[in-house]
Amino acid sequence: MIGFVDLGSGIDETSVASEALVFMVVGLQGHWKMPIAFYFISSLKPDTQRILLLHTLEALHERGIKVVCVTMDGHISNINMCTMLGCQLTLNQPLKTYFVHPSSGENVFVIMDPCHMLKLVRNMLQAYSSIVSPAGTVKWKYISELNDVQEHEGLHAANKITRKHINFEGQKMKVSVAAQTLSRSVAMALCMLMEAGYPQFEECSPTIEFLQVIDRLFDIMNSKNPRAGGFKAPLGFRNWEDTLGFMTEARAYLTKLRLNDGTPLHRSKRYLSVTGFVINIDSFTMMIPELLEGQRYVCTYRFSQDHLELFFNSIRASGGWNNNPTVAHFQSYFR
Structure with missing residues (x-):
């Protein structure tokens, strides 16, 4: 049976999936990007989203990929997830726009998609x-x-x-x-x-x-x-x-x-x-000097969510006249 919620630990046959949560890695050095994981969800609590993100960071670290930032839009679940990770993203208190990597101990910065x-x-x-x-x-x-x-x-x-x-x-x-x-x-x-x-x-x-x-x-x-x-x-x-x-x-x-x-x-x-915009300013202020130690310049478009949007466009286009894929279609297109 397909079409149910699947967070990687087994199918939940009590809930039908309505959305796909996708993680994508974009290279700062070299022209590459790669969707690496997807989960079928109907609704997602910030704590569950936090666990999935930490698991993704650990898996990337095992494969020698250093993650310097996480880009997301301004959905309230994303804000709450960052708060649970140790960030402070409201101006009522001093901002903290990074959290500690679960494996390497280095700072991972948060970027709010500039287009959004x-x-x-x-x-x-x-x-x-x-x-x-x-x-x-x-x-x-x-x-x-x-x-x-x-x-x-x-x-x-x-x-x-x-x-x-x-x-x-x-x-x-x-x-x-x-x-x-x-x-x-x-x-x-x-x-x-x-x-x-x-x-x-x-x-x-x-x-x-x-x-x-x-x-x-x-x-x-x-x-x-x-x-x-x-x-x-x-x-x-x-x-x-x-x-x-x-x-x-x-x-x-x-x-x-x-x-x-x-x-x-x-x-x-x-x-x-x-x-x-203030979150992004603080993240760039701390992140860019470190990145410039290993390269001549940084194209900030690499921190955009546009890469994921283009991937979603490709998924929709694969269905021809039907731009609202089912779980089976999504799995096939992703593969």
Whole structure:
């Protein structure tokens, strides 16, 4: 019989599996990635997830693979799992973004998927309409009004904002839509309209600063091309000091963001939109100098969850017209 929950210790014939939990290893040196384990689940408690992760780390250590970080999205079960492992991932107390490897005793850092965090920031700004930064009030309406002006004029000010970026409910999962919304090109367009004397953009300077900070942070945490320059360059000896200085300033900026009633954003219901980037900043600050001792540069895209998303796309595509595989299909495709 197949189709039941299976966590590796035997089939649980009282529960039917509805999801697959997959672990994938991505190489920092060399171009390789490998899905190494999967478990059929219906729901998973953080403690069980912790045991599976520790077992995976031990198995990799036995095979001579050093794990430097674990990447995940912002699901509450992942946060609770990290807490059980010894991390502290809320800004109410000093952050601790690593836990001890069960076999080697070395630190294993936690990375929140930057693409997922970017979508959370976009969703947060749209949901709250406005937030308060050290420079003033950051407002979603300026991005919406930018689209209105461009539609009225029939020209785009060197950005990709359209109606789908404003009304994104049907495309919440698309990273490209979020990246094009919270981008430097949108910030420059707002700056141009403000300097051109458009009355509705007179006080959009705080929004411009917010967009620039988020855009640069995302570029730093998603660098792919070893030959890229500027903010998209990989982290190496040449730019690490400047990058570290910016990340320190950005961390202070993010922790000072507040709601209109004065509540710190990192204590609101959408706290992870800020805390996720701060967690990554702290992890990169401690992890990158160690990695640069053995190589010239680090492409931070290696820490992305995108590798796993592409694998899932491949699994879905293997089913042809049916992109919702059964347990038997998944096992066959995975093999």
